[in-house]
Amino acid sequence: MSTSRRRTLLKVIVLGDSGVGKTSLMNQYVHKKFSQQYKATIGADFVTKEVLIEDRLVTLQIWDTAGQERFQSLGVAFYRGADCCVLVYDVNVNRSFDTLNTWHDEFLNQASPSDPKTFPFILLGNKIDVDGGKSRVVSEKKAMEWCASKGNIPYFETSAKEDRNVDSAFLSVAKLALEHERDQDIYFQTVVADPVPEVEQRSGCAC
């Protein structure tokens, strides 16, 4: 039994360098498909998926963004109202790991959530399948250390190609986002005590 009749929409933003596999991870999670062919994301797009968490049906709205710096400042419009930010890097490319700090800080900077200190992030190290793991250059330990330094961000190692850990990673995303959304709800209920019956209205607060 769901505790609330209201459908919950959770907004998730996926960020990371171009080519790390953001779109592929989403496609694998939502459509159970993987394409070898690379097609750069232009601007932003999103997919949705219904997830059952603790007997509650929530809709994950996962936003895919362009990974090249040139399409950044316009991303701001899409970051608004996010409930969780998924950072992705390629375990075979050092640079994509090094830029995580930038993505992390830029997100907080541009989305300016009301709770930057506790805003939920999650890190995915993708492409662990490549060359049977032999071409990997960023160790799990190094990634975990980074996560610890950012306030214990959950970390998953994934392969969008072979569908490894993708479901569990996004389930964790959904849980984090739901927690965050609840906290926000409590925060806003004290400000505007207005139980809106309409479904989509929740995102109406675009501050």
Add this chain to the structure above:
Amino acid sequence: MKALRRSSTSSSSSASSSPRAPSSPPPWVHLRSLLVASSSSSLATSGNSAAVAASASFSPASYSPHSDRGGTKSPWSRRKRKRPLSCRHWNHLFSANGKLRDGGRKFLKKVRSGGVEPDIRAKVWPFLLGVYDLNSSEAERNVIKTNKRNDYEKLRLLEAYALYDPEIGYCQGMSDLLSPIIVVMEEDHEAFWCFVGFMRKARHNFRLDEVGIRRQLKIVSQIIKRKDSHLYRHLQKLQAEDCFFVYRMVVVLFRRELTFEQTLCLWEVMWADQAAIRAGIGRSTWAKIRLHAPPTDDLLLYAIAASVLQRRKLIIERYSSMDEILRECNSMAGQLDVWKLLDDAHDLVVNLHDKI
């Protein structure tokens, strides 16, 4: 320069070897050094002196197939060395559909013990280096070959463009603009200069400061505002009047929303407008013609606005967030009639060109 050509086979490069004086030397100089690094094998046959110097040891002309192999018996091994893989043997390894028998086991065994005869190396190496899977059929390899050739051409031309226009360099989305040109223009150098012509205006879409994009989004917003205040007010209510939802259409000029053929139609009409303006064929000429719409540099933006206006009812009645409009715009692929779009765009130009 020769190495830039579409085909690097020796037959086609010798057939069209008329020298062409480069009109702008600096980019070509860079290009040559780039190509020495990236494709020494094709340069080695081109007779380019720099390339020959750089890769003299690989030049087929100076290479004698049997001189350096040494005897069949290795001085370090007591075992008798086997002979290299011959052409006849190689052909025997394949089954009827062009697949290597037994997953390539016999093939690899042979090469591991004795190498490959020089005259079939070009055929064999792609298998050794993973370009072709050992289990691939001939049909599969042909597909891979075509795709790889296209990918390579794209890379080469984009790299050339990045050298030609270092301020813009390379950016995602450019290959969307280049790929139709490669398909239509047979010769690499012609494809390149057409792309340069295309990019004269489109390059602003890829500027680091994004002013080019912002300017265009603003114009789309203004067109909608002027044409349909009701829709515009609805967009304002959703905080979507900045028209971010058409971002992708602006950056890659409808390439992701239209089919290949439709894209070419739209672009041609749009280029004709721009060419008319460049040639100074202005308003007065067009006023007398049935169309009435004077040529504009921003026909694309009118077309984008038209595609949104075509969905005004849906947007006003059903959509209550910017997300939904973005979703609608991103899934227009296959839904658009390019000539209807252009008709609507021309109508907008007639009504609004002196107000925007």
